Structure formats: C-alpha cells, structure tokens
Amino acid sequence: MTAIRPVFYVSDGTGITAETIGHSLLTQFNGFSFVTDRMSFVDDVDKAQEAAARIRAAGERYQVRPIVISSCVDSSLGGILEESGALVLDVFAPFIGPLESELNAARHSKVGQAHGMVDFDTYHRRINAMNFALSHDDGIAVNYDEADVVLVAVSRAGKTPTCIYLAMHYGIRAANYPLTEEDLEHDRLPPRLRPYRNKLFGLTIDPERLQQIRQERRPNSRYASAEVCRREVSAAETMFRMERIPTLSTTHTSIEEISSKVLGTLGLQREMY
C-alpha cells in the first residue's frame, strides 16, 4: 500500500495558480497517493500561522513531511508556512528574479491580481460571452453573425461544454450547430451554415462512445441505438471531409484540449482568463 502524502495549495488569492501548477507537477510523479487541501485567501500573518498549524498537524497525522505549493504574493507569508516543517515550493519565487532583471523593474506585490476582477470591461466581456454560449446552444433561431466560432456536430458529441469553456476562459463567442437527421441526408453543409464557413469547426466522436452517452440520457431510444449513432457519425464525417471543415474527435480529448485546438486552428489569439 502506498503511503499517503498530504499536499496543500496555499494562496493569498483564489489558489488557482498554485493548484494548476501543483496539479501539473504531481501528475509527473506516478504511484503516489496525494491528499490535497486548498487554503485560499491566506493574506495575513494570523491566517498564515493558522495554515502552518494545520499543515504541521497533517504531517503528524500521516507521519510524513507535507508538501506545500504556495502562490502567496507576499513572500513573508511563505516564511511562516515553512515553520510547519513542510517542503514549501513557492511558485513565483524562481521567476521573479529573472523577470525583474529582464524588465529592469521591481515587481509589485499586490494580491489577487491574477484571478480577481481587475479589469471590469474584460470581465464583463467574458460574462457576456458565457451568456452568448448559453443562449446560442441549441441552434434554433441563432444568428451566427456575432459568433467567433460555430461548433458543428451531431447531438452529444461535446459541443456545449466546449462552447462554455471557450467563453469562460477566452471570452470567445462560441455558438453551436447540432446536425439534424435531415442535415445528414446530404453530404453538404446545411444552407444556414454556408455563409459562416470560416468560423466552423467540426467535432466527431467514436460511435460506440456516443451510444453510451446517449444511452445514459435516453435509455433504449432510437436516438441511442448503435445503428443511428454509427450512421450519424459517419454522415457527419463525410460532410466535414467534403466541405473541408477542420475536425477533431472528442472521444479521448478533454474540453481543454479541444478548446486549445479550436483556437489554434481558427487562428484566434485570445488571452486566457
């Protein structure tokens, strides 16, 4: 049995940066059993001491040195965390020095800049993009003029979560077009989509996987039958190929990966939130 190793993400803000890099680091070590704990908004000495006490207690409970991934902008808090006896990895420290000398400027230590509402207009654009994705989700009465991207696929191939991810993290106005059975009788794009050819991105999926997903949603329906899933996927793939629509299979691809490929393929350069 693998011993359990406690890991703490500690931040004076949301802790998203610490957890993102910490998760990436831990996935590079196989065969360990990490238990993780998030401590957000640790932004003064008292809270840092309280965090250090909890970390120390975890070390005693599990009889092993805890690991702390810290993104506290105020580096004096990091010193307090070290008193817990844990291995403290400060995710900013190694990079601040090289950046300061390259930019010939000192960093300022303001908390909560990365994931707070720093720029109201940008934040507003992002929330509007999410509302756009939510209200342009079914392909009905949708005006694609305002969309940055239109994801085209058969029902349940992964359009909706990807649209929402694109909106939430990149402020992209992403709309959906669900291919209907009627659309799939032709090898050509549905007429409504033709004016938007440059914004289209096709998603496809393994028919067996699609069947599983549809089966969960509407058990034993015609919609969830192996034959319908196979025929729809095959017809959609033919259409994408004939029309040269860039296409990606979602079967083994996460929404992060799909989003990243969509942005790269359509040449959309947006900063990530």
Added chain:
Amino acid sequence: MTAIRPVFYVSDGTGITAETIGHSLLTQFNGFSFVTDRMSFVDDVDKAQEAAARIRAAGERYQVRPIVISSCVDSSLGGILEESGALVLDVFAPFIGPLESELNAARHSKVGQAHGMVDFDTYHRRINAMNFALSHDDGIAVNYDEADVVLVAVSRAGKTPTCIYLAMHYGIRAANYPLTEEDLEHDRLPPRLRPYRNKLFGLTIDPERLQQIRQERRPNSRYASAEVCRREVSAAETMFRMERIPTLSTTHTSIEEISSKVLGTLGLQREMY
C-alpha cells in the same frame, strides 16, 4: 509610450499551466505592454524549431528580447526554445529537483497529463456536473437532493456563471434558486429551500450594478428599474441575515473568487481540474 514586449506560452500540451502561471507573473509587473501568443502541442523537435523561429522573428520585429514561459515536459525541447535568444522560463524545472528528492522518485515525462482526459471516470463526472448545472439553472422543477450547493440570489446577481464554473473546475453539482418577488415578500427562506439549509449560499450585489446588468438585458423594464433592484437586493439581504445563510457580494468579485469562497465556506474539498 511603453515599448511592446512579446511573450510566448509554449507547451507540449494545451499550454494552460504555462499561461496560468505566466499571467500571474506578468500581472505583478505594472506599466508594461505585453503581447502574448500561445503555442500549444509543441511536442517534437520540428515543432520546437518552428516555435523558436517565430519567437526569434518577434524579437526582431519588436527590437526587444522576447519572454517565453514554457511548460514542455520534455526538457530537451526547452533547449531548442533557448536558441531563439528569448528569456526562457521553464515553469516545472525549479520544482522537479526538490520534489524528486522529497519523494525519492524520478518524475516521468509523459506529456498531456495535466489537462488531458487521463482518468475517464473523473472526466465523465465533471461533464455530468456541467450538465447538472445547465439543467438546474432556473429553479423550476428542480430536485435539490442531488445538489452539492444551491446558490440563492435575485435574478442576474451572478448565479449561473458561478454554478458552471464550480461544475467545470471542481465537478461540483451546483444548482440555482432565483428569488422571486413573492419569495421576497417574506424574511424567511422559501419553503422549498428549507430542507437544504446546509447547502445554501447567498449571492448579493450592489443595486446600482444590478440595475446596469438588467438594463442591458431588458432595457427600461420594471425589472431593470432602480427601485425594483434596490428593493429586491435589500429584501434578499435581510432574508440571508435572518436565516444566517453565508453570503457574498459579487459586485467586485470574479467567478473564480466566488467559487473559491463557496468551496471554503461550505467545506467542500474537491480537486480542481
């Protein structure tokens, strides 16, 4: 005028880790004008050389040394990026050594572990949580038994984007309850919510800000009037106070910050995706 400094996020995966930490670092340097570019899935020597050439070209165009934030797990690719002449910050390098000695194990360099579909069940739970948030968004015919959290607020105070964020990044089943005018005639929780007291979290908002948001949505409606906004917010705040529902104002709070506070307050420890 501030000189423009090109910044590249380079990764053999999605680049989300590189961009997250890079963005956090850059926000600590005020008064610079960074132009950022994302290069995802740079996972072989050819692509790394192509990336290095683009980075070098940007340095020539802007007449300044580019900055590269790299999260390539394969460290040999980092060497190729350095040939561009840029300042290359490898977001993993400083932490691998300390982790290897602490864990007494070598890291494995498998690409795409952090944001790929590594664990199918986990990924599936997350997508299901998103579907849950989308289908439990209007408070109508919703069964709160299955919810982990129920966000309670007047219309347009920020419930929906927060629910989706909680689902997408933490796999939390987050439902909404929009307070109606009838609910707000009483200082007590609507009867439907009473059995779920421990899952409730109230959102509030500055009435002027609410008015702006509603005005964009339904211009010059009663719903968007200053008086209705003021009255609804005030009644909701009274109810939250009387019922001791934990509450947060969304006026200056991002969905990341709201989500982080909701998790902390309700004691939900979920790993972030």
